[in-house]
Amino acid sequence: MDRRYARSWVAIVLFLVAFLIFSALRRCESSRYQYDEGVIFGTFYHITYRSPESLAEEIKQQLLRFDASLSPFNDTSLISRVNRNEPVETDRWFRHVFMAAQQIYARTGGAFDPTVSPLVNAWGFGFKEGAFPDSTQVDSLLSHVGMDKLSLDGKKVLKSDTAVTLNFSAIAKGYACDVIGQMLSDRGVDDFMVEIGGEVVVRGRNPEGKAWRVGVNRPTIADGEAGTIEEILQLTGGGLATSGNYRNYRVVDGKRIAHTIDPATGYPVQHSLLSATVLAPDCMTADAYATAFMVMGLERSRALVDSLPGIEALFLYQNPVDTARIDYWVTPGMQALILGN
Amino acid sequence: MKRFWREMPALLFLLATFGIALWVLTDDRDAIPLHFNIRGEVDSWGEAWSVVWLPLIALALYGLLTLLQHRPQWCNYPGKLIDKERAYRQMSHIVCRIKTLVMCLMLYITLCVAQVVDSNIFVVLAIVAAIIFVTITGWSRIDTEP
Numbered sequence A: 001m002d003r004r005y006a007r008s009w010v011a012i013v014l015f016l017v018a019f020l021i022f023s024a025l026r027r028c029e030s031s032r033y034q035y036d037e038g039v040i041f042g043t044f045y046h047i048t049y050r051s052p053e054s055l056a057e058e059i060k061q062q063l064l065r066f067d068a069s070l071s072p073f074n075d076t077s078l079i080s081r082v083n084r085n086e087p088v089e090t091d092r093w094f095r096h097v098f099m100a101a102q103q104i105y106a107r108t109g110g111a112f113d114p115t116v117s118p119l120v121n122a123w124g125f126g127f128k129e130g131a132f133p134d135s136t137q138v139d140s141l142l143s144h145v146g147m148d149k150l151s152l153d154g155k156k157v158l159k160s161d162t163a164v165t166l167n168f169s170a171i172a173k174g175y176a177c178d179v180i181g182q183m184l185s186d187r188g189v190d191d192f193m194v195e196i197g198g199e200v201v202v203r204g205r206n207p208e209g210k211a212w213r214v215g216v217n218r219p220t221i222a223d224g225e226a227g228t229i230e231e232i233l234q235l236t237g238g239g240l241a242t243s244g245n246y247r248n249y250r251v252v253d254g255k256r257i258a259h260t261i262d263p264a265t266g267y268p269v270q271h272s273l274l275s276a277t278v279l280a281p282d283c284m285t286a287d288a289y290a291t292a293f294m295v296m297g298l299e300r301s302r303a304l305v306d307s308l309p310g311i312e313a314l315f316l317y318q319n320p321v322d323t324a325r326i327d328y329w330v331t332p333g334m335q336a337l338i339l340g341n
Numbered sequence B: 001m002k003r004f005w006r007e008m009p010a011l012l013f014l015l016a017t018f019g020i021a022l023w024v025l026t027d028d029r030d031a032i033p034l035h036f037n038i039r040g041e042v043d044s045w046g047e048a049w050s051v052v053w054l055p056l057i058a059l060a061l062y063g064l065l066t067l068l069q070h071r072p073q074w075c076n077y078p079g080k081l082i083d084k085e086r087a088y089r090q091m092s093h094i095v096c097r098i099k100t101l102v103m104c105l106m107l108y109i110t111l112c113v114a115q116v117v118d119s120n121i122f123v124v125l126a127i128v129a130a131i132i133f134v135t136i137t138g139w140s141r142i143d144t145e146p
Helices: A002-029 A056-070 A078-083 A092-107 A117-122 A135-142 A169-186 A283-305 B002-025 B048-070 B084-113 B121-140
Strands: A033-040 A043-050 A150-153 A156-159 A192-196 A199-203 A212-217 A229-235 A237-244 A249-252 A255-258 A273-280 A312-318 A326-330 B032-036 B042-046
Touching: A002 B084, A002 B121, A033 A056, A043 A169, A056 A078, A056 A092, A056 A169, A078 A092, A092 A150, A092 A169, A092 A283, A117 A135, A169 A192, A169 A199, A169 A237, A169 A283, A199 A212, A199 A283, A212 A237, A212 A273, A229 A237, A229 A273, A229 A312, A229 A326, A237 A283, A273 A283, A283 A312, B002 B048, B002 B084, B032 B048, B032 B084, B048 B084, B084 B121
Parallel strands: none
Antiparallel strands: A033 A043, A043 A192, A150 A156, A192 A199, A199 A237, A212 A229, A237 A273, A249 A255, A273 A312, A312 A326, B032 B042
8 A cells, every 4th residue: 555655746746847847848838939020000010929839820810800890991891881970880890999999089188089080181181282281270170079979879980960970990900919929928928029010019038038128219209210219118918109299390481290180189290299199008098198299298298197097108209498409208117118227 | 774865855955955056156146036926926026135034044944843743742642552662653753754855846937937847836735745745644654442
């Protein structure tokens, strides 16, 4: 009996050792990083993830489904059909983004408004380029802007003004990153970075076993000035989005017209804030607030970000005295993530 | 010789824990996992030097359990012992086995923190269940007065 007992004990110890070796070998096998890239929503995506096999096809299919729901570049997408006032039932992605947009619209006092695209187009920053609108045109278009003119009734979008159109470009790329990130998590991937059009979701570690590193561009003030990296952030989780006025602008009479249109006035914003980088638990939220902050300007954004739990921000702005100088304001949480701190 | 083989696994697990921790410290890592959630995902990271706590805790546990192994009379027993010598010898074996399993658990945690193996709550539960099993089966073999 004692010998049998001793033998079973040896078997347990051997099993434990074998299990540890097997686990380590399995981990080695799954330590390979995959890299996928492509085009979606008229922009590029780059995805790096630790997985023994490529999930490129699944990722692509998921992005195409997402495109069919929320892409304004796709004429047959749900959002395009909603904009044409067709009687369509929305899907869960659409409703999730719609409700988040409504929430952030309210929280930012209307600074984040996905119905502002007719004005963006009129100023020549959207799908259609043209001459700048006069004040009559701006007022006319402004009367058809406002997230409060839309609501959800079950799966249907109700409009109090049928001329109101939706464009989730300032939130959907971030949400697409979240969707792909969730898909990877569901497949058991613990380490990944999903980047779509500059919006980023990260989790875990990079192939070097370190935190993922994401560069924040230095805004260009003078024309032709090359964009360089201003700060490098080290991230192990969350969504990061940057919105800026330094890339997409038009010059009229030597004056820069920013592509960010204030939904309250209908005119391009005029303030010192050059770029807003936001870190949030999810990329959808980061994306929306980054856009909202670019509308609100430095002072209002600083006041708001302090009242938002879980949101960190880095604002790069033009020095009011020396306009060639770029200063920055950063929340303590974001400061801790800057490489070198 | 029998005693040597009985002691060897725990000692090897302890040395491996030290070895892994030393490797992590010299691996130029900027952070290590500090906490895993129920799904085995890392939900907290800390500085790489924190890994030294694991072999130190393992060493402390090894020392305490070795002491208990040599002082079996300090342990609790299910009743009044009939043959004290035999019961103490039996208890010493139980503690030795518990020590081996605890050292294995510490090695597993260190391997998870070093990201050599994936963290899995079921492995931890299995080792804890093995400790309970060893204790109960060992106790049941100690002869006590009814």
